[in-house]
Amino acid sequence: MSVLVYTESEEGVFKKTAFEAVSYAKGLADSLNTTVTAVTINSKDVAQLGKYGANKVIDIQNDALQKFRADAYAEAITEAAKKEGAKVVVLTSTTNSKYVAPLLAVDLDAGFVSNVVDLPTSTKPFVVKSSVFSNKAFAETEIKTDVKLIAVAKNAYQVKEVDGSAEVESLDVSLANIKDVEVADIEKSTDKVTIADAEIVVSGGRGLKGPENWHLIEDLAEVLGAATACSKPVSDMGWRPHEEHVGQTGKPVASNLYIAIGISGAIQHLAGVSASKVKVVINNDPEAPFFKAADYGIVGDAFEIVPELIEKLKAFKAENA
Amino acid sequence: MKILVCISHVPDTTSRINFSDNNTKFDTSGVQFVINPNDEFCLTRAMWFKEKQGATVHVINVGGPETEPTLRKALAIGADEAIRINTEATDGYSVAKQIAAVAKEGGYDLIIGGRESIDYNGGMVPGMLAKMLNYGFINTCIGLEIDGNTATATREIDGGTETIKTELPLVVGGQKGIVEESDLRIPNMRGIMQARKKPLSVKDPIDANSATQTTKFEEPAPKGDVKLVNTVDELIDLLHNDAKVI
Ligand SMILES: Cc1cc2nc3c(=O)[nH]c(=O)nc-3n(C[C@H](O)[C@H](O)[C@H](O)COP(=O)(O)OP(=O)(O)OC[C@H]3O[C@@H](n4cnc5c(N)ncnc54)[C@H](O)[C@@H]3O)c2cc1C
Numbered sequence: 001m002s003v004l005v006y007t008e009s010e011e012g013v014f015k016k017t018a019f020e021a022v023s024y025a026k027g028l029a030d031s032l033n034t035t036v037t038a039v040t041i042n043s044k045d046v047a048q049l050g051k052y053g054a055n056k057v058i059d060i061q062n063d064a065l066q067k068f069r070a071d072a073y074a075e076a077i078t079e080a081a082k083k084e085g086a087k088v089v090v091l092t093s094t095t096n097s098k099y100v101a102p103l104l105a106v107d108l109d110a111g112f113v114s115n116v117v118d119l120p121t122s123t124k125p126f127v128v129k130s131s132v133f134s135n136k137a138f139a140e141t142e143i144k145t146d147v148k149l150i151a152v153a154k155n156a157y158q159v160k161e162v163d164g165s166a167e168v169e170s171l172d173v174s175l176a177n178i179k180d181v182e183v184a185d186i187e188k189s190t191d192k193v194t195i196a197d198a199e200i201v202v203s204g205g206r207g208l209k210g211p212e213n214w215h216l217i218e219d220l221a222e223v224l225g226a227a228t229a230c231s232k233p234v235s236d237m238g239w240r241p242h243e244e245h246v247g248q249t250g251k252p253v254a255s256n257l258y259i260a261i262g263i264s265g266a267i268q269h270l271a272g273v274s275a276s277k278v279k280v281v282i283n284n285d286p287e288a289p290f291f292k293a294a295d296y297g298i299v300g301d302a303f304e305i306v307p308e309l310i311e312k313l314k315a316f317k318a319e320n321a
Numbered sequence: 322m323k324i325l326v327c328i329s330h331v332p333d334t335t336s337r338i339n340f341s342d343n344n345t346k347f348d349t350s351g352v353q354f355v356i357n358p359n360d361e362f363c364l365t366r367a368m369w370f371k372e373k374q375g376a377t378v379h380v381i382n383v384g385g386p387e388t389e390p391t392l393r394k395a396l397a398i399g400a401d402e403a404i405r406i407n408t409e410a411t412d413g414y415s416v417a418k419q420i421a422a423v424a425k426e427g428g429y430d431l432i433i434g435g436r437e438s439i440d441y442n443g444g445m446v447p448g449m450l451a452k453m454l455n456y457g458f459i460n461t462c463i464g465l466e467i468d469g470n471t472a473t474a475t476r477e478i479d480g481g482t483e484t485i486k487t488e489l490p491l492v493v494g495g496q497k498g499i500v501e502e503s504d505l506r507i508p509n510m511r512g513i514m515q516a517r518k519k520p521l522s523v524k525d526p527i528d529a530n531s532a533t534q535t536t537k538f539e540e541p542a543p544k545g546d547v548k549l550v551n552t553v554d555e556l557i558d559l560l561h562n563d564a565k566v567i
Contacts, residue, residue, distance in 0.1 A: 071457075095460075096478070096479070099448070099460040101444070101448070102417075102444070102447070102448025103449075107452065111414060112443070112445055112532070113533060114442065114445065129539075132440065133332075133338045136540075137538055137541065138539040139441075139535045139537070140537040141534065141536065142534045144530075179457045181485050183483060185483070186482070186483045187482050188482075192480065197479065199566075200567070232502075236503070242498050248358075248439055249334070249439070257567065267334065271334075274541075278560070291549075293544060293547075296564075297550070298556060312553050312557055316567075320561075
């Protein structure tokens with residue numbers, strides 16, 4: 001009756017969110033007086049999960065799972081969960097985990113809560129706190145089923161290293177019921193930090209006047225090792241690609257630092273980015289609503305401030321390297 | 322081709338979110354309800370299949386009578402028929418069970434709904450439906466073409482896109498990109514008049530217990546005042562020494 005946690009990797013390498021999820025599972029297992037079993041698919045160096053609290057790792061290596069396939073991954077994780085007799089299954093909130101989660105919920109007949117931000121407020125009954133209404137509120141939800149499924153929100157639970165090691169066990173999965181799909185094409189920029197993985201996100205709005213000025217955002221992002229993002233109208237006007245659109249109807253942002261430049265701070269924008277830990281706004285209108293939601297702000301012209309910021313950050317980075 | 326579009330009835334994006342009854346209920350007073358934005362993108366794509374490929378489009382919602390104006394709006398946008406399953410939508414799992422029961426009888430080739438609703442953000446109904454119906458499932462879909470029985474779908478992945486070919490029947494969780502913002506339709510007078518005459522059937526729910534129950538809400542802690550700084554040097558110093566994020 002251990003806690004089972006699915007640890008996602010990309011090209012075999014674990015993502016930071018995977019460690020967050022294991023740390024979360026460890027916290028949960030402690031309050032349930034049980035152990036943590038991690039399940040992982042085609043990952044390398046799996047024993048390292050012990051450092052974050054996994055007592056056991058179920059290591060699935062399978063050629064048919066080389067490319068991510070939601071139904072097949074769900075089936076593999078279900079097999080591991082059933083084998084372990086897991087009562088709680090923990091996932092992250094990456095795009096792929098969110099894809100797998102509802103399939104898994106049905107397979108395990110598990111009540112499912114996504115965007116969970118903390119350890120359960122109670123384990124009997126089992127009640128978890130999650131963010132709802134696009135970060136405008138939190139809900140406490142009781143999961144009533146025997147098996148429980150939760151997806152931990154990104155950056156909500158700190159990675160904690162523990163003194164421990166994990167035993168590794170391999171599992172052959174049968175994958176009996178998967179559908180025929182053909183992945184025809186994958187387009188992925190490998191040299192860019194993604195909004196999902198980024199610790200820092202630099203975001204530009206209509207205040208930047210046009211796509212020709214985006215070097216300001218890109219250069220600033222580059223010095224900071226950040227991902228680039230934008231407000232909705234910026235992507236609607238085609239200044240920037242859709243995948244950069246953040247906010248309530250775009251991608252959610254839960255980075256450590258979010259820098260908003262020439263973005264007014266409309267309620268729909270703020271809803272999507274407010275899970276970020278520290279928010280900085282640069283805007284020439286002191287009345288812009290973003291100032292009410294930010295931690296730090298500079299009132300001024302982005303076209304003067306951002307170039308100076310880039311130069312000074314370069315110097316700062318050189319000094320602190 | 323028969324298409325079913327799942328329509329969630331949600332507070333308008335500008336809504337202030339308040340709670341009543343000792344923070345146990347979402348306070349709907351003064352709240353304007355709309356078609357969930359992700360669902361509206363999906364509905365608009367369904368209209369394209371209707372107009373260009375002769376598809377029939379049904380819309381479905383699980384909810385009380387108060388959700389009917391939202392379904393009428395979907396009819397005014399162009400859906401042929403609406404179905405309301407007359408029960409409170411208490412959690413994603415039970416909603417999916419309700420829709421699956423109707424969908425089983427409807428023989429739909431394509432079921433399409435938003436990747437998530439903007440109220441509970443569960444992101445689970447389409448995927449659960451797919452599993453319950455044993456249909457294929459594409460999530461975070463930003464492009465969908467159907468040719469005979471073959472679907473070509475592009476979906477968003479972290480850092481890029483992936484294009485998949487698969488067969489109908491299929492459930493799709495869609496979002497902006499499946500159509501563009503500029504493709505969205507505001508119902509015209511004719512559409513609104515026609516919508517009044519289109520069938521909106523009310524169905525009794527099946528017995529489906531909810532798997533989860535929200536017992537309490539909480540508003541986020543009030544935000545401290547912004548710290549305004551005058552120079553870039555000061556900002557860098559604060560981000561490094563105070564916030565420790567660079
Ligand atoms: C259903 C719905 C869903 C939506 N979802 C989203 C969403 O997910 N994400 C989102 O972002 N929006 C969303 N919106 C749109 C949102 O309401 C705002 O319109 C949008 O966020 C505004 O974008 P902006 O801040 O870039 O532009 P504006 O509101 O035009 O703001 C531009 C800002 O730039 C500042 N500025 C101008 N010049 C300069 C300068 N030289 N230096 C510094 N600052 C300058 C201005 O003072 C202003 O504050 C949604 C709207 C609706 C109706």
